Amino acid sequence: MGTTSRSRVRWLRYGALVAFGIGFGYVEAAVVHYLRLALGSQLDYEVPVRRVYLDLGLIRFVDPVHTMLVDPDLARAETAREAATILMLAGVAVLAGRRLWHGVAAFFIAFTVWDLTYYLFLWVLTGWPTSLLDTDVFFLIPVPWLGPVATAVTASTAVLAAASWWYLRPAAWADRSGEQTAPTGASTPGS
Numbered sequence: 001m002g003t004t005s006r007s008r009v010r011w012l013r014y015g016a017l018v019a020f021g022i023g024f025g026y027v028e029a030a031v032v033h034y035l036r037l038a039l040g041s042q043l044d045y046e047v048p049v050r051r052v053y054l055d056l057g058l059i060r061f062v063d064p065v066h067t068m069l070v071d072p073d074l075a076r077a078e079t080a081r082e083a084a085t086i087l088m089l090a091g092v093a094v095l096a097g098r099r100l101w102h103g104v105a106a107f108f109i110a111f112t113v114w115d116l117t118y119y120l121f122l123w124v125l126t127g128w129p130t131s132l133l134d135t136d137v138f139f140l141i142p143v144p145w146l147g148p149v150a151t152a153v154t155a156s157t158a159v160l161a162a163a164s165w166w167y168l169r170p171a172a173w174a175d176r177s178g179e180q181t182a183p184t185g186a187s188t189p190g191s
Contacts, residue, residue: 010170010173013106014109014167017109018113020092020113021112021113021114021117022114025114025116025117028085028121029121039070049064050063059138059147063143064144082139089114093107106163111159112156116160119149119153131149132150132153133148135147
């Protein structure tokens, strides 16, 4: 396979990861938008906490006094949805990665694009966040993670840059002998 074909495949796969992340970011923003419309003022990110497991200043891992989603059944469903999100991202990473660390990079590309576009689409749909200093619940597994939106945006931007570099570097698309080859499933001469 020629250099141009390898480059095209590399960028096509990268583009597919980014497209998946963008689409998934919109889906996530729509779900949160629906939750906010359904719960209205009952949704509270500033609930009192029973215990702070770890406070790093820009992110806190907490045990709230009561669920942030009002109803324990809704909280369980939302936690399961988050676990399903990780499974979907892992599935896409397996399909897009050539080997273990290449797949890890693919996972983080899809994850960070999803996270960044989630905030963009949530702002378009709801006008929130109004500031990068607004507090958000980043994740619920294994306990709620709280912090300013700026923490998620900064971390995702940095991880996206590193994961993109790792994923796109030509060595990641070479076979173990150093010769660049097509990703699994692509046809090669003589096959």
